[in-house]
Amino acid sequence: MSFSFDIYDFTSFTKWIDVSLTSYCTPFWAMIWEMLIIGVAILIFYAVVGLFLVYAERKVCAFIQNRVGPNRVGPYGFIQTVADLVKLLFKELVTIKKADKFLFNLAPFIVIIVNFMVIAAIPFAKGLHAVNFNIGIFYMMAVSSMGVIGILLAGWSSNNKFSLIGAMRSGAQIVSYELSVGLSMITMVILAGTMQLTNTYDPVTNQVLVHGIVDLQKDGWFIFTGHLPAIIAFVIFLIAGTAETNRGPFDFAEAESELTAGFHTEYSGIKFALFYLSEFMNMFIVASIAATIFWGGWMPFHLGHIFGDWVSGFNNVMDYIPPFVWYIGKTFVIIWIIMLFKWTFPRLRIDQLLTLEWKYLLPINLINIILMALVVLMGWHF
Amino acid sequence: MKSIIEYISGIYRGLRSLLIGMSVTGKYFFSPRAIVTQQYPENRHGHGKRSKKQLVMFDRFKGEVVMPHDANNQHKCTGCGICEINCPNGTIEIISVSKVGEDGKKKRAIEKHIYRLGMCSFCALCVKTCPSKALEFSQEFEHAVFDRTKLVKVLNKPGSSLMKGVE
Secondary structure (H helix, E strand, O other): OOOOOOOOOOHHHHHHHHHHHHHHOOHHHHHHHHHHHHHHHHHHHHHHHHHHHHHHHHHHHHHHOOOOOOOOOOHHHOOHHHHHHHHHHHOOOOOOOOOOHHHHHHHHHHHHHHHHHHHHHOOOEOOEOOOOOOOHHHHHHHHHOOHHHHHHHHHHHOOOHHHHHHHHHHHHHHHHHHHHHHHHHHHHHHHHOOOOOOOEEOOOOOOEEEOOHHHHHHHOOHHHHOHHHHHHHHHHHHHHHHHHOOOOOOOOOOOOOOOOOHHHOOOOHHHHHHHHHHHHHHHHHHHHHHHHHOOOOOOOOOOOHHHOOOHHHHHHHHHOOOHHHHHHHHHHHHHHHHHHHHHHOOOOOHHHHHHHHHHHHHHHHHHHHHHHHHHHHHOOOO | OHHHHHHHHHHHHHHHHHHHHHHHHHHHHOOHHHOOOOOHHHHOOOOOOOOOOOOOOOOOOOOEEEOOOOOOOEEOOOOOOHHHHHOOOOOEEEEEEEEEOOOOOEEEEEEEEEEEHHHOOOOOHHHHHOOOOOOEEEOOOOOOOOOHHHHEEEOOOOOOEEOOOOO
């Protein structure tokens, strides 16, 4: 099979890698090599996006506060975060007396591994995803909530009361807000009728075997086709997702004014950097899930055929923008909204946090699910 | 029923106030002209490459004590020594001489008004107490030098004289 690279459809490219690898070695070793390639690719993607997000956060924060932000290292301060990372790499890893050494060292890796596991299921572009489960959404929900184990371990093993309180708060917060995240995702699953993220095709006939959530948004993103209940679910998902990533205004796990730095008080050097990066990657993951299930992931902006025949021309123009650009664009718009949350709203109190979840988000969410079920049953969606 | 209306109107009011807040911060985000940061080394000599604003220090900024001279190289310092007495650090030292004026009377005049910038605490007592308002603060603030003897400054210019009408 000859080399082929199509920026609009990565299926042939990934197939070329697979075929050429199996021609050199046995299928088992080909699989090992593929896993290795994907692992390295995701690792690089992780580092690049994480560093860029730290930079973006500082710039967004600066612009909102009428400042300039980092602008000394590189053009527009672009490699400031790389310099920060190099500094963190050189710093001493302080070992704490009477800390549980094994768990203390394990905790940042659990947080990172959980991030990787979620990223594996995200469809970045057409034909560009590591795994395509038939329960993709469910898998993402289940795996992303495991990150709290790393935070709890970090707090517990640090032998520090502030860390422990921070970890406990984080646990309470994530357990509450996981409900809202899950229920708002279920609302969209009702509309989609599937949990799979992208289509699977029959290898011989090229027929669609199972429809995926991204491909189902070909005639309009779910936030438009699902109208009112989808918009409500989107708002709830954004709020609950922000809370789940322990970001401001819900940063109770860190709470620098009360708990020094919460669960990562005792961490230094690169171990701290891992926590810091994973926090930003959590935000990226929440934003990309939101982009995938509400705004169509890599699917270009298409209008449905109810508007008339002229939309096919419009849709063709939109198709010229590569899917990867659509995906990254949508994700970064949502990331920008989440950053705007942090730099606009003051922090909540812990009781306000729980009130917001249990008295507002959860009941609205439950009613919204019934509404969405009604809309789907009656065929009121587009 | 009343509580349900309160619940829903509470959500509405909460969302509305949150959106107002986000619109304020969003407006600032999209208006780069609102940035107030002065990027110091670049804006020192007028409009720099990075900065659009020129460095302007505010009027009440206390940079260093100077003695303003007019076009005829005349200052207002009579050499009374009030600034020297008032200075808490011994920063100011006045070396005065007696000169015979035009009317034949002996008059005190300054030979050197020495100001040691390195010892100055910028308390402004000298400027405030000067009876003839001979001293003031300049906005100059880049005082770093490699030799501290350069911090000892003579405020009156060479060959300067007392302004007429100042007693």
